[in-house]
Amino acid sequence: MAERSTDFDAIVVGAGPAGSCAAIELARAGKSVLLIERGPFPGSKNMYGGVVYPRILDELIPQWWEEAPIQRWVTRRSTMIMTPTQALTIDFRSQNWAAPPYNGATAYRPDFDHWLANKATDAGAQLLCSTVVTGVLRDSAGNVTGVRTDRPDGDLTAKVVIACDGVNSFIAKEVGLYGKADASNYTLGVKETLALPKETIDERFGVRGREGVDIEVVGCTEGVNGGGFVYTNLDTVSLGVVLKLPKLAAQKKRPEEIIASFKKHPAIAPLIEGAELKEYSAHVIPEAGYKMFPKLVGPGLLVAGDAAALCLAAGIWLEGVNFAMASGMYAGRAAAQALTRGNTGPDGLKPYLTMLDTSFVLKDHQKLQEIPHLVLSDRVQNQYPGFIANIVERMFRVDNPTPKPGLRRILLEERKRAGIRWRDLLRDGRTGMKGFG
Amino acid sequence: MTVVACLKWLTPHDADDRFGGISPADSSALEWALRLGEQRGEDVLAITVGPAAADTALRDALACGAQRAIRVDAVDELLSTDVAAAIASAIDGVDVSYVCCGDYSLDRGTGSVPAFLAAQIEARQALGLIEVVLGSDVIALRRLDGGRRERLRVDAPAVLSVEGATATLRRAPLSGALAARNATIEVVAGPVGSHLPTARRPYRPRARVLPPPKGGTLERVQSLLSGGAATKSHGVPVELSPDEAAERILAALDEWGYA
Amino acid sequence: MTAFRTDWGTISFDDRMATSEFRIHERAHIVVDGDACRGCSTQECVVACPARLFVPTSDGGVLFNYEQCFECGTCYLVCNTKGAISWNYPEGGHGIVFHQT
Numbered sequence: 001m002a003e004r005s006t007d008f009d010a011i012v013v014g015a016g017p018a019g020s021c022a023a024i025e026l027a028r029a030g031k032s033v034l035l036i037e038r039g040p041f042p043g044s045k046n047m048y049g050g051v052v053y054p055r056i057l058d059e060l061i062p063q064w065w066e067e068a069p070i071q072r073w074v075t076r077r078s079t080m081i082m083t084p085t086q087a088l089t090i091d092f093r094s095q096n097w098a099a100p101p102y103n104g105a106t107a108y109r110p111d112f113d114h115w116l117a118n119k120a121t122d123a124g125a126q127l128l129c130s131t132v133v134t135g136v137l138r139d140s141a142g143n144v145t146g147v148r149t150d151r152p153d154g155d156l157t158a159k160v161v162i163a164c165d166g167v168n169s170f171i172a173k174e175v176g177l178y179g180k181a182d183a184s185n186y187t188l189g190v191k192e193t194l195a196l197p198k199e200t201i202d203e204r205f206g207v208r209g210r211e212g213v214d215i216e217v218v219g220c221t222e223g224v225n226g227g228g229f230v231y232t233n234l235d236t237v238s239l240g241v242v243l244k245l246p247k248l249a250a251q252k253k254r255p256e257e258i259i260a261s262f263k264k265h266p267a268i269a270p271l272i273e274g275a276e277l278k279e280y281s282a283h284v285i286p287e288a289g290y291k292m293f294p295k296l297v298g299p300g301l302l303v304a305g306d307a308a309a310l311c312l313a314a315g316i317w318l319e320g321v322n323f324a325m326a327s328g329m330y331a332g333r334a335a336a337q338a339l340t341r342g343n344t345g346p347d348g349l350k351p352y353l354t355m356l357d358t359s360f361v362l363k364d365h366q367k368l369q370e371i372p373h374l375v376l377s378d379r380v381q382n383q384y385p386g387f388i389a390n391i392v393e394r395m396f397r398v399d400n401p402t403p404k405p406g407l408r409r410i411l412l413e414e415r416k417r418a419g420i421r422w423r424d425l426l427r428d429g430r431t432g433m434k435g436f437g
Numbered sequence: 438m439t440v441v442a443c444l445k446w447l448t449p450h451d452a453d454d455r456f457g458g459i460s461p462a463d464s465s466a467l468e469w470a471l472r473l474g475e476q477r478g479e480d481v482l483a484i485t486v487g488p489a490a491a492d493t494a495l496r497d498a499l500a501c502g503a504q505r506a507i508r509v510d511a512v513d514e515l516l517s518t519d520v521a522a523a524i525a526s527a528i529d530g531v532d533v534s535y536v537c538c539g540d541y542s543l544d545r546g547t548g549s550v551p552a553f554l555a556a557q558i559e560a561r562q563a564l565g566l567i568e569v570v571l572g573s574d575v576i577a578l579r580r581l582d583g584g585r586r587e588r589l590r591v592d593a594p595a596v597l598s599v600e601g602a603t604a605t606l607r608r609a610p611l612s613g614a615l616a617a618r619n620a621t622i623e624v625v626a627g628p629v630g631s632h633l634p635t636a637r638r639p640y641r642p643r644a645r646v647l648p649p650p651k652g653g654t655l656e657r658v659q660s661l662l663s664g665g666a667a668t669k670s671h672g673v674p675v676e677l678s679p680d681e682a683a684e685r686i687l688a689a690l691d692e693w694g695y696a
Numbered sequence: 697m698t699a700f701r702t703d704w705g706t707i708s709f710d711d712r713m714a715t716s717e718f719r720i721h722e723r724a725h726i727v728v729d730g731d732a733c734r735g736c737s738t739q740e741c742v743v744a745c746p747a748r749l750f751v752p753t754s755d756g757g758v759l760f761n762y763e764q765c766f767e768c769g770t771c772y773l774v775c776n777t778k779g780a781i782s783w784n785y786p787e788g789g790h791g792i793v794f795h796q797t
């Protein structure tokens with residue numbers, strides 16, 4: 001293939017975590033790269049639950065923790081199983097997570113993404129904001145040769161385009177990398193940023209200084225399959241729910257009503273009493289993971305992050321930013337190598353797939369491929385929380401003069417009461433073990 | 438000659454520069470400056486008095502087609518007279534045809550910079566414009582009290598201040614947007630805001646002592662609802678020289694509690 | 697037992713939406729074809745749009761306002777009627793601007 005002369009070696013669409021990491025890699029490899037973002041600044045269009053796991057940045061930005069705009073370091077992680085009147089919490093705390101290199105951290109996306117994009121420009125990438133990419137340019141053979149933007153005279157050419165344009169990725173769809181869109185692969189996340197004084201948050205959540213808490217909840221979404229979350233920032237709390245789209249529409253429950261009932265739960269209300277709503281936000285999550293992956297490589301095109309559905313959203317687990325940063329980084333690396341070799345065709349870009357395959361990105365997804373489905377299944381959503389909570393309630397209940405029943409009897413009785421079949425219980429247990437074990 | 442566009446950058450008090458911007462009126466002013474520049478074959482100079490964050494607005498102006506950008510560096514809030522003086526001195530030596538300003542900034546200040554600027558650079562002024570027509574002459578429609586309009590022919594040199602609805606700022610072309618990110622912005626030192634009144638509060642009229650309401654129930658209710666004021670007309674027909682009239686207006690405002 | 701006060705959280709939907717910043721463009725980025733909606737019995741968008749921008753009308757159609765849109769994509773994902781929603785992002789630099797999300 002003869003070298004075309006182009007405006008840029010590479011164009012990265014979307015300055016989210018995936019796009020910025022791709023641009024960092026390309027710029028550091030000495031390639032000319034343009035990062036295009038539709039918002040007025042990177043991060044302005046982005047919301048999420050609230051916790052990032054930035055260890056992948058060790059590779060790109062050594063000592064990132066000294067400069068990243070972090071709210072709190074997560075030292076306490078709780079998983080809560082909830083029914084309208086009960087809550088069972090598994091609470092874990094580790095001071096090992098309170099010092100470098102840390103584990104999870106709460107951060108606001110307009111801050112975090114903005115910071116990460118600045119790292120890309122520091123590395124030599126060019127950033128163009130307030131510009132929507134409206135489509136790709138293709139040659140007669142169908143190879144992607146650049147992008148079209150919504151600005152006058154808005155075409156730009158490049159040897160490779162990396163689509164990091166998030167969950168709606170119209171680019172991946174336009175190039176035909178996705179199958180038919182299916183609403184059941186997506187969840188809607190709605191969130192409230194609630195203001196409280198820092199001391200109040202410290203006190204209610206049992207943390208000090210920059211330590212923070214991550215609470216994930218199942219069984220709090222009023223029969224709509226999904227989950228809830230509560231994360232602490234310095235002087236706000238991020239609280240929200242994630243809702244399976246077709247179910248939400250079918251149940252006739254409005255998102256803000258589901259948040260309101262979550263906030264009223266006796267296990268949640270005391271945490272946020274008196275808090276003032278600072279900001280309401282919403283975004284869609286590609287939830288189905290492995291089952292919905294598009295083709296990740298096209299002719300002259302790579303797809304990374306949410307655009308490639310690489311978000312790991314196993315219901316209560318919401319890890320997307322780390323998957324986006326990693327896949328973006330690999331996409332940038334693969335593109336830079338392909339550029340150096342002078343082959344940006346599909347086979348030249350293919351090493352991207354190998355990089356993903358051998359990293360946590362696809363390994364985790366592969367391992368947990370059944371989990372999103374399991375966590376969002378009707379049984380886990382509607383039957384198990386009550387089943388488990390009732391067992392625990394009866395174990396802790398002192399019903400004198402009746403003597404304590406044995407755990408076995410409780411289990412048998414509660415299974416019957418919840419109407420759960422042994423077969424399903426065993427199968428779900430096995431799926432869970434396979435994923436998590 | 439050069440057309441000048443004055444832009445005021447404002448960052449909301451509780452947030453950072455990412456959430457700042459210029460008013461729709463300033464955007465319109467920039468668009469008029471660009472159109473005037475095109476029509477007259479003149480350069481467009483965008484100018485702002487403000488902090489480094491205001492460079493964003495100047496870059497947007499360059500992206501849209503302005504040839505030159507100057508920022509008078511000023512961190513403090515300044516009086517309108519100081520802003521006008523700072524702009525005037527920054528464009529001293531520039532052969533100005535028209536200066537376009539928005540008729541209000543995002544913080545809804547007094548909107549008096551354009552008038553002071555016109556005085557400073559000894560140009561004509563046409564302020565609070567709701568329509569501008571560029572033909573062989575510049576024709577501007579001005580809003581007057583009582584729903585009346587005034588149509589003016591505005592010859593250069595002149596300062597125009599326009600409302601936000603007069604024009605929509607064009608979308609910067611891709612090449613302009615790319616070039617503007619690394620374009621040079623001339624920065625000149627500005628005044629320090631030493632003259633600013635220290636405390637700024639929302640406007641609130643002074644409390645007044647009113648006589649107890651008199652008359653029947655209806656009158657008493659009416660006078661209570663009106664705060665004892667609106668039923669009376671403030672109108673006093675007088676015939677005075679402009680100087681005396683200004684004095685009289687000030688005295689009346691003082692008397693009514695507006696000072 | 698003193699119950700925890702939970703009523704402080706009840707703000708009107710308009711007040712809720714007022715907490716988000718929208719840099720509104722004069723041109724609508726999403727257009728809903730009201731005629732296509734008249735035959736839609738499920739009206740998923742009315743329930744699911746987090747910004748509550750779809751309002752059912754008495755004659756069985758829906759009314760749509762584009763201004764306070766999160767640009768999330770929920771509506772086109774849940775809508776099963778072909779051609780009812782034409783969905784785009786607003787012009788660059790416009791639309792939702794998140795602050796502390």
Ligand SMILES: Cc1cc2nc3c(=O)[nH]c(=O)nc-3n(C[C@H](O)[C@H](O)[C@H](O)COP(=O)(O)OP(=O)(O)OC[C@H]3O[C@@H](n4cnc5c(N)ncnc54)[C@H](O)[C@@H]3O)c2cc1C
Pocket residue numbers: 013014015016017018019036037038039042043044045046047048049050051052053131132133134164165166167188189190191242283284285304305306307311312318319320321322324785
């Ligand atoms: C409610 C919710 C909770 C979540 N919680 C978590 C969590 O706690 N932890 C976690 O790690 N992950 C979480 N995630 C997932 C995480 O947010 C995503 O996986 C991650 O943001 C993906 O990054 P990205 O760079 O691929 O895409 P995005 O962050 O979506 O970035 C895409 C960028 O592209 C821009 N863009 C899009 N289209 C165009 C275009 N045509 N032209 C120009 N620019 C364009 C957008 O403006 C945006 O900046 C959550 C997601 C949601 C919705």
Ligand code: SF4
Pocket residue numbers: 728732733734736737738739740741742750758774775776777780781
């Ligand atoms: S937009 Fe779609 S879901 Fe909504 S009413 Fe119209 S056809 Fe039905």
Ligand code: SF4
Pocket residue numbers: 726744745746747748749764765766767768769770771772
């Ligand atoms: S994109 Fe989201 S917020 Fe906007 S109209 Fe559709 S569902 Fe509502």
